[in-house]
Amino acid sequence: MKNDAAILPERAKSIRFSECSGDGSGIKCESESVSGAVSQRACVYCGARVVLNPITDAFHIVHGPIGCASYTWDIRGSLSSDEEGYRNSYSTDLRETDVIFGGEKKLVAAVDEVVAMHAPKVIFIYATCIVGVIGDDIDAVCRNAEAKYGIRVIAVKSPGFSGTKKTGYKMACNAIMNLITPEFLPAKTAGVNILGDFNLAGEMWIIKNYLRRIGVEVVANITGDAKVEDLKQAPAAQLNLVQCAGSMTYLAKQMEEVFDIPFIKVSFFGVTDTSDSLMRIAYAVGDKEVIKRAKAFIEEEKNRVTPLLNKYRKNLEGKKAAIYVGGGFKAISLIRQFHEFGMNTVMVGTQTGSKDDYEVIQHLVDEDAVILDDANPAELEAFMKEMGADILVGGVKERPLAYKLGVAFCDHNHERKHPLAGYEGTLNFASEINLSMNSPVWETISQGGMKDV
Amino acid sequence: MSKNLVNLNVNPCKMCMPMGTANAFYGIQKCMNILHGSQGCSTYIRRHMATHYNEPVDIASSSLTEEGTVYGGEKNLIIGLENLIKLYQPEVIGVSTTCLAETIGEDIEYIIKNFYASHPDETVKIIPVKSAGYGGTQFEGFTKALRAIVAHVDMDQTKHDKINIITTMISPADTRYLIDLLDQFGLEYILLPDLSENLDGVHQSSYYRLPMHGTPISEVQKMAGARATIEISDTIKPDESPGVYLYENYGVPYKRLNLPMGLRDTDALIDLLAELSKKTIPEKIAKERGRYLDGMVDSHKYNALGRIAIFGEPDFVVSAVRLCCENGVMPVIAATGSNCPQLKEKIAAELSKLADVLFVDNYVILNDVDFETIEAEALRLGANLMLGNSDGRRIEEKHGIPLIRCAFPIHDRIGGQRVRTLGYEGSQILLDQITNTILKAVEGGFRETLYNTYYNEGPKSKYGLEPETDSPMKVLENPKSTTNTTIMTIEEKTANHPCYSCGSAQKNARMHLPIAPQCNIQCNYCVRKFDCPNESRPGVTTDILSPEAAFEKYKLVKEKVPNLTVVGIAGPGDALANFEETRKTLALIHEDDPNVTFCVSTNGLMLPYYAKELAKLGVSHVTVTVNAVDPAIGAKIYKHVDFMGNRYHGEAGASILLANQLSGIRLLIDEGVIVKINTVTLMGINDTHIEEVVKTVKALGCFISNVMPLIPVKGSAFEGLQIATNHEINAIRDKCGVHLKQMYHCKQCRADAIGKLDSDISLDFRENEAKTAEMVLAAPKGLRFAITSKGGMLVDQHFGQAAELYIYDYLDDEVQFKEKRVISKYCTGAEECDEKEDKIGTILKALTDCDGAITMRIGDLPTKRLESKGIKVFSTYDRIEDAVKTAAQEILKSELSTAGNF
Structure with a gap:
């Protein structure tokens, strides 16, 4: 290992290097943070x-x-x-x-x-x-x-x-x-609940617009832009759509048990995930008209955004991405989106990913990519440098670290001010990656700006 | 604390003690900070510091767990120290306690002693600070850490010529100013702490995660031998002051000063430095002073317009108030979230003196206060700008009071680390910001204000009429106005208005455009989810239209309904609570056909603000719903009223609403607008009061009154209220008819009604959204697959580990999700499912109707069992949809080739 100085012995099991190339069961996760390790987690x-x-x-x-x-x-x-x-x-x-x-x-x-x-x-x-x-x-x-x-x-x-x-x-x-939980279960309606979208930058509205377009009614938003009275209607839904799996699978399972509402997992990050999710919802609802509308809508949106995305693609292709985010769901979505742009994810970590998440992640990234659970700044620094990342996607605390290391940054966190979900969100994402990674400042800095003082 | 809610702090104007200690330790060279407590504390503090300083901020945590909380956290802290040393190799470690550690009674001095005992070779200097979050704010935490540093470092009392400079929390840029100042006087000094580099670093090719700059501990050791201490903070309690500690223990004389902001407090520092250095004031500094004086004079007239709210840490508030007062900017609020009883005596005289000059009657000094109180006071006292940290942004956003961000923390702007407020130059920078904020408001609005106040020749059309266009040029001639349409008079319009003229209700059509979703009052007969029942009767409006879409719809309807004479904006919320949308829609339609009669319905709350503009937009008819002219009755009808960012309940809300309704109606009538009054009959509440309502509005000059029955809305507060009979309604109308013309033909239309009053044809114009009633599942023809997946997105699970199967159908080249099957439901007996060997058997039962099984990995035996049942097995790792497609193609191909063999 090249990064001895950056890795505490207690942390070694939570990191996968190329040399170890474990089988997935090797990553230690879902455990308490190591004292003094400077975890990025909150509480x-x-x-x-x-x-x-x-x-x-x-x-x-x-x-x-x-x-x-x-x-x-x-x-x-x-x-x-x-x-x-x-x-x-x-x-x-x-x-x-x-x-x-x-x-x-x-x-x-x-x-x-x-x-x-x-x-x-x-x-x-x-x-x-x-x-x-x-x-x-x-x-x-x-x-x-x-x-x-x-x-x-x-x-x-x-x-x-x-x-x-x-x-x-x-x-x-x-x-x-x-x-x-009501005293008596209400009669089922044709509507669905959306679980695990928090309406950051209006993303819940975007998803609801899509569902409206394909003719699926939404009973309750859980919890983005939710109101108490609407939440209380949730037991009447026929289906739960789970977006942020890390936070909401637990609720979906309880609702399945108590209210008999089945759930499917969806993701609205990236063109492919969004399209697949809409089709999956349409089929799960089972209404022919909905399926027809979904197909037409996806077709229309794909035709609209694909040429725009292709424009970005030539600026993004071949670059290396690093990811350090809160949960596994987002990390997996991001790896796939980078893949769609022709970018390679060389480092990926999460604060609270599960064993299952890491197994999926391991299949999605190259053999020599670094995978970290509950990483600290020292590890992030060491591996971003070692893997030569061009951009980091992360939280607010990680941003200044990336900048200090001369790495571009994408704010895929709770403070974002523009939507990153859905078709328009994918465009925003591509745009943000491009404008940070290809900003002229990096050229200026590398061509002689940086001097040790 | 909040004045109203003594047990609640609403929107804190303070942070906790460890936040202060973390900032202070960042000013010590090669120092790391560890918080003894749970993980979240350090993360929250790091996040706040990182966005303010735009620097990486590393703070460790002992990450106390449940066990540590019950049995003591010594083990966690010792491991934490060991790990921190391994990762960062610091020379100093600050250990700060948190709420949790203090509450469970952790003795950190003892734990640190044990640490040294078990690590005899360790040379790192560990400094403990007791900093329970509830013991004070970040302001006290900062000084407590400094005092702990001087108290725990082994002091060298050898006398030397340096002076100690101890500061409260100031920005890195201000710290650099201070250093420069000391250098100009040629003074040797020890600066504690020194944030100038660690929290405002230079970009360089190597990054050091350990803060390499700041006050070296070797320098701190010499503080006991210094010839004097200057402590830049005059509000810290003496028993928490590091300067006082050095005096009491080592006899170093000290002087405490205000933060050097503004002329007088900067003078105090400069004079002291001159005295200590025995030098005259350098010319450069004298000139800076002169320029600040010059700047004060230049801006004094503008500054007098400022009514400023200042909030933050006590030292900052004291000096900022003094800077504002010497410049004639009147602080109407001086507030701190910390507990600093001496704040009042330090600034009361200043404030009173300026208030006398400017005839300001009211201002407040607030101690230990929250933002809810600051917000209420800012509105009450008419503050027109604010000075403090970025936590004032909510007030800025809500009430449009501009905020100058110049203290910690600043989250929503860049450059917190470079904020300059100290010295003559810093004061000038800050003063310019204050003056320019005042000037921006003056320069941006005076033309419009004066025009609207004094210009009285012809219609006032200059401001506010045109819909915003991208074109920066004004179109001088409207090509449409050159056509030969004659503009109808208001009398003609009234005669053609189906709601105002009984006869025209039969032949003239109107349309209501649902463009206004928001409402600013809550009537007890209304459920906000639906339309406003006052003017336009519920039924859920189909869609809220954008102004552009509304215009399109108008054009479409006009083509098909030639007798369309009236366009109304009736909700579903309140037209004036959505004024931008209303204005845009009306402007678009007005431009298309100036003869259309516009009709707007409103509760009247915002009428005084928009009445003139409505008239300018060509609105000839306005309906105002007035249910009571007595606030006591109004209080029973209105649950709350949202006005200027505040929510008013009871009589307070009803009074505001009523006052605005009456003054708004008066303004409309002055503009020549026809006003109709709607009143909802609420039996037992206002039924005997309606006549009074009608008399009042008649006196204002209203045209017609419409007394309506209550339409009970399920879920509303008045859901169960007795409904007035037709007979009762007509009796009221007859009584009121003595005073004012009554409308007997109201149909209480929907907000998106189109057509004549008795035939709503809006369905024909709605987007065809009718959903087919049948909910048939896709027919299970084609091929069916069972997939093992953890997340339901990918084929990513071992067959034997599956607890559920995702069933997909493949039909006509399409992959369709069918359902999710929980395998345990296919158990026929408990023993069978408990045994692992039989799990495969159960899974098999769950997929008997499938043509294939797609899984990440599967053993030989289950594969054989599946294939013996004619189920093909596919091992892959792929997106489900793609995997099903591939598998289906394979099956189809093999069927084809098998068929070919025969």
């Missing part, structure tokens, strides 16, 4: 908040000291077609005395105040790190508030130390089930 609370926050008319009270609420205040690009209340950050702002005497009373009063001011339908209460430790019984607070006000007050127990971000997804899925 359980973060995972739960990511999934629930896009519900536009729900109120989110973060029970804990101020940091957790401060750092998650309106930082994600989930858009709303109506209510904007979810863009506020409510915190009980626990202080020293609350830690000593308990924060339960403050939480009860906080719920009273939110109810009085905003007449909410649903309040989610997130328990962060210290809440369990100081002994606040948030279940009791929720129970009492529900009885007192006749609204839903749902506890999301997400102390940071209780697992990884993925644990948080699960907590959020449980909260959603809790919210939408």
